[in-house]
């Protein structure tokens with residue numbers, strides 16, 4: 001069956017209509033629509049329109065507050081920004097905290113935004129990219145729910161805990177990476193299952209702890225950390241900083257509370273913003289200029305920068321529209337009817 005091409009605005013309209021019909025208030029609906037459409041526009045399929053069904057299931061199950069209006073909490077420490085998501089999605093809470101985070105990072109050189117009590121399912125590059133647009137570098141991280149075995153272990157404990165970094169560039173799209181600390185995002189495993197494809201070796205183990213390439217067995221068993229003990233340690237760090245330190249749930253706690261991986265979990269998120277100008281003040285050289293020499297050297301070896309694929313996909317979507325398969329269009333129609 002042939003694909004259908006939609007403009008970015010047309011896809012936004014369709015996704016937004018789905019969420020409003022599902023009962024989300026405009027703050028919630030428009031923020032999660034923006035992040036899903038951005039993922040689809042940038043060809044990040046694991047967090048694009050495929051995520052709508054999960055969000056609808058989570059709304060129907062009463063596991064997200066559809067009328068949540070996030071609140072900026074009063075805070076004495078100038079470099080600390082706290083937003084209570086009020087059990088709504090994380091994205092509107094981030095949008096509320098962003099301008100304050102930017103203003104504090106510019107004045108203090110560094111600032112952190114802690115989001116609490118948020119239902120989370122989205123890609124994090126959107127958030128670090130927003131910081132780079134303000135001339136800041138940034139890190140973003142959050143737990144998820146227990147689906148990943150710690151290296152050396154054999155049962156789900158850590159989340160797929162995404163970790164993103166952004167660095168601003170003056171004449172170019174920013175340097176951004178964003179990845180799950182498991183070998184692949186869980187969304188990738190689900191997409192392999194739907195497509196009837198085997199997983200690459202080394203992604204997961206089955207319920208008995210044996211290596212598997214079967215997506216069903218992987219979803220029932222445990223995913224593996226990227227880079228062995230290194231990814232396992234970074235995943236653990238994210239549990240500590242973006243879970244325990246900010247007084248929110250760890251991935252095992254989030255799964256215990258939710259009781260299933262078919263809905264989206266509630267937990268916290270930590271975003272840290274840095275001003276390269278403030279850190280380098282009084283030191284020789286312009287940090288953005290020096291970074292360009294590093295990027296040129298990387299690309300000069302024939303390597304590509306992370307997000308380069310994404311920015312090319314974005315340019316193509318802006319020029320030609322977003323191409324959706326017949327199944328994806330059916331999914332959008334079905335979601336609107338629900």
Ligand code: NDP
Nearest residue numbers: 121122123124144162177178179180185306307308309310
């Ligand atoms: P990928 O493995 O698809 O990509 C990881 C990063 O590496 C991207 O920035 C990508 O850039 C870059 N990259 C890939 N190949 C190369 C290469 N050859 N050279 C240089 N850079 C490269 O990511 P994951 O599957 O691990 O994660 C996908 C998404 O899932 C993320 O956006 C993450 O935030 C999200 N996620 C969200 C969770 C949540 O709880 N909310 C949980 C887990 C994941 P490019 O895109 O240009 O290819």
Ligand code: PYC
Nearest residue numbers: 121144160185186187
């Ligand atoms: O793809 O691993 C994932 C994921 C978990 C929660 C949201 N995305």
